[in-house]
Amino acid sequence: MQTTLLDLNAPERFGVEIQTDISLAPYTTMKVGGPAEYFAVVQTVDQLIRLVRWARAADLPYLVLGGGSNVLISDAGVRGLVIYNRCRQVRIDAAPCCVFPLDDRPFVFAESGASMAGLARRTVSAALSGLEWAVSLPGTVGGAVVNNAGAYGGAVQDNLYDALILGADGDIEEVPAAQLAYGYRTSRLKAATGGRLTAIHAGFGPVVLSANFRLTLGDPAALQAQAQHNLQHRRRTQPVEASLGSTFVNPPGDHAGRLIEAAGLKGAAVGGVQVSRQHANFLINPGGVGGATAADVVALIKYVQQVVAQRFGVQLTPEVQFVGEWESDE
Numbered sequence: 001m002q003t004t005l006l007d008l009n010a011p012e013r014f015g016v017e018i019q020t021d022i023s024l025a026p027y028t029t030m031k032v033g034g035p036a037e038y039f040a041v042v043q044t045v046d047q048l049i050r051l052v053r054w055a056r057a058a059d060l061p062y063l064v065l066g067g068g069s070n071v072l073i074s075d076a077g078v079r080g081l082v083i084y085n086r087c088r089q090v091r092i093d094a095a096p097c098c099v100f101p102l103d104d105r106p107f108v109f110a111e112s113g114a115s116m117a118g119l120a121r122r123t124v125s126a127a128l129s130g131l132e133w134a135v136s137l138p139g140t141v142g143g144a145v146v147n148n149a150g151a152y153g154g155a156v157q158d159n160l161y162d163a164l165i166l167g168a169d170g171d172i173e174e175v176p177a178a179q180l181a182y183g184y185r186t187s188r189l190k191a192a193t194g195g196r197l198t199a200i201h202a203g204f205g206p207v208v209l210s211a212n213f214r215l216t217l218g219d220p221a222a223l224q225a226q227a228q229h230n231l232q233h234r235r236r237t238q239p240v241e242a243s244l245g246s247t248f249v250n251p252p253g254d255h256a257g258r259l260i261e262a263a264g265l266k267g268a269a270v271g272g273v274q275v276s277r278q279h280a281n282f283l284i285n286p287g288g289v290g291g292a293t294a295a296d297v298v299a300l301i302k303y304v305q306q307v308v309a310q311r312f313g314v315q316l317t318p319e320v321q322f323v324g325e326w327e328s329d330e
């Protein structure tokens, strides 16, 4: 990496400070992971655009980090620039009392660093239907758009109208959802960041700047009831400790959690990481930052895969993305 040629003070012109050697563990929901070689926080979309363009011009690979809820960052950390996205403006262009013609549904605009759950809760309060599945989803709008996040029968692809994307060529484009090649927890953007199975390094990929969702008017009481149901179901069924969410993708016709539980793996542990007793598809780090390492997580993932393969002949595929420098790409 050509670090010697970098003018790390240049981004200060647009209000961004570049820090070095910053631990990423606190920025993830699993609370593990080594340092970012370079680290910057952006608060506005203008800063995000200018920082990415600066990094490209400096030939410095970058990686956007949202809520850190779908990444396992290696203990060795990330070479290049990690951009912590705090662009959180949200706008709801709808008054619940208005009557919208069918072809003119209300728009909801969100910058990519906005909390997806916060956005969903605001739309429910505005009596807009379409995002109630997301009221308890960890992470940002950007991460959800990249991953086609979903829950309770809904997913980003159902209501995303378009996304403003800073493309790999440096152009900013409003890309219709139909062009994002959405599939189960994947998209054209996710493939561009490395896909599900290989380790992701900082690079020069596309960046989601903001998103427009198109919703429908709903019954306020029914929406509130659905949102409450989704929140309570999650509280009842998922552990509160630091975790990666669902560790493995559900294999066709089955549930990863069921297989792991049936293999007797609830409570199995490596170092500071264990298989949750509440939900077997969750690996938890009860000690928080410093309580476990990424190597512990990988060792437990491999152990679970091995036992489930031996018992049931099913190869579990990790849902989470492996980020940073690993001894060998997982």
Ligand SMILES: Cc1cc2nc3c(=O)[nH]c(=O)nc-3n(C[C@H](O)[C@H](O)[C@H](O)COP(=O)(O)OP(=O)(O)OC[C@H]3O[C@@H](n4cnc5c(N)ncnc54)[C@H](O)[C@@H]3O)c2cc1C
Residues within 6 Å of the ligand: 029, 063, 064, 065, 066, 067, 068, 069, 070, 071, 085, 112, 113, 137, 138, 139, 140, 141, 142, 143, 144, 145, 146, 147, 148, 149, 150, 151, 185, 193, 200, 206, 207, 208, 209, 238, 243, 244, 245, 246, 321
């Ligand atoms: C307790 C728990 C429960 C979960 N439940 C669910 C669930 O029900 N359904 C579900 O789908 N997921 C679930 N997840 C996974 C996770 O919440 C989603 O995948 C979420 O959408 C990730 O968003 P994020 O902002 O945290 O992304 P991050 O983890 O920060 O990033 C994920 C990937 O997206 C890229 N990225 C992030 N922002 C941008 C951007 N603006 N532009 C370009 N690339 C970007 C990152 O570089 C990285 O490759 C759960 C996770 C946890 C911890």
